Amino acid sequence: DIVMTQTPLSLSVTPGQPASISCKSSQSLLHSDGKTYLFWYLQKPGQSPQLLIYEVSNRFSGVPDRFSGSGSGTDFTLKISRVEAEDVGVYYCMQSIQLLTFGGGTKVEIK
Amino acid sequence: EVQLVQSGAEVKKPGESLKISCKGSGYSFTTYWIGWVRQMPGKGLEWMGIIYPGDSDTRYSPSFQGQVTVSVDKSNSTAYLQWSSLKASDTAMYYCARNPRRTGWYFDLWGRGTLVTVSS
Numbered sequence: 001d002i003v004m005t006q007t008p009l010s011l012s013v014t015p016g017q018p019a020s021i022s023c024k025s026s027q028s029l030l031h032s033d034g035k036t037y038l039f040w041y042l043q044k045p046g047q048s049p050q051l052l053i054y055e056v057s058n059r060f061s062g063v064p065d066r067f068s069g070s071g072s073g074t075d076f077t078l079k080i081s082r083v084e085a086e087d088v089g090v091y092y093c094m095q096s097i098q099l100l101t102f103g104g105g106t107k108v109e110i111k
Numbered sequence: 112e113v114q115l116v117q118s119g120a121e122v123k124k125p126g127e128s129l130k131i132s133c134k135g136s137g138y139s140f141t142t143y144w145i146g147w148v149r150q151m152p153g154k155g156l157e158w159m160g161i162i163y164p165g166d167s168d169t170r171y172s173p174s175f176q177g178q179v180t181v182s183v184d185k186s187n188s189t190a191y192l193q194w195s196s197l198k199a200s201d202t203a204m205y206y207c208a209r210n211p212r213r214t215g216w217y218f219d220l221w222g223r224g225t226l227v228t229v230s231s
Contacts, residue, residue, distance in 0.1 A: 001173065037215040041156075048206055048221040049148075049156065060219065092156055096216040099172060100146070100158040 002027050002095050004103035013083040014111045021106045023076045023093035030073060030097075037097040040069055040078045043105075044089040052091075053078065085110055113137035115145075115207050115222035122228045123197050130193035131225045133207030140188035141165040144210035146218060147181060147192045151203045161210060162190060197229045 003026040013019045029038045040053040051060045053069035056076060066081040080087055088110055093103040118132040133145060146161040160171040160181040169181050182191045190207060205225045208218035 031215065033214065035215055037217075039217045041218075043156075048223055049208075049218070050221065051217065051219050054217055055215070090155075094156075094217070099170065100161070100216055102156040102158065105155045 002029075002098050002101050004093055004095055004101050006091075006093055006103035006106050008106060009104070010107040010109070012109050012111050013080075015085060016082050019080045019083050019087075019108060021078045021091050021093075021108075023071075023078070023103050025074045025076075025095055027098070028073045029076075029095050036072060037095055038069075038071065038076050039094045039096070040067075041092045041094060041102075042087075042089050043092065044086075047089075049092065080108075083108070083110070113220060115209060115220055117205075117207055117222040117225045120226040120228070122230070125197055125199055125229055125231055127197050127229075128193070128195050129197055129227065130191050131205060131227065133190045133192075133222050135188045135190075135209065138209075141185050144213075144216065145183065145190040146208050146210055146216070147179075147190075148206045148208060148218075149175075149203045150206065150224075156206075159192070159205075161216065163213075164188075164190065197227075199229050199231075201227060202229045203227060 005024045007022045041049040043049040057069045090105045116134045141164045147159040149157045159175040162169045162181045164183045164185045180193045207222045209220040210216045
């Protein structure tokens with residue numbers, strides 16, 4: 001089974017400041033088709049999760065450009081360039097090269 | 112409107128059976144996979160299983176294989192998650208979500224969730 005490890009567990013950010021979340025997988029997420037199957041979701045309080053980033057760095061439809069994803073192989077990062085109040089919630093990374101596994105989540109709150 | 116509509120909250124006793132549903136609308140139901148995700152109280156997301164309505168191809172997480180059954184009725188554009196004998200530890204929110212492809216699954220549309228409470 002592929003294990004996804006996120007750090008930090010929680011993050012308190014001043015509005016307008018950047019934030020960064022790390023996600024490490026126990027195996028490479030690079031598929032033989034050349035794509036890397038790493039995704040990011042945000043679950044806002046009281047809501048269902050929503051897709052932010054697919055295949056490491058592609059923003060999903062409607063996602064603000066302050067969100068960006070990067071990384072390769074087993075190490076990945078989600079960055080928020082300037083955190084806004086609406087960005088609070090729990091962020092999850094997810095792999096799907098081998099079945100599907102979520103990371104444990106990173107809670108982002110506003111200072 | 113493209114959406115997944117899940118059945119309402121359930122309160123059951125240990126040992127009882129349960130089947131919850133997820134109805135897709137506004138898109139071609141048979142050409143997208145439907146997955147199920149568990150979220151226990153105050154915890155993270157756990158993938159349970161996934162089904163392709165077009166041919167009922169089904170995959171399970173090893174953690175949930177044999178514990179639940181995923182099924183579909185494509186004539187009604189509805190996917191199901193069922194238990195034959197509930198336990199208190201099945202108390203959780205259950206989300207269905209849509210996956211657009213066969214390789215490199217991801218969920219681009221989510222239902223609002225069905226809260227299942229199992230208590231004697």
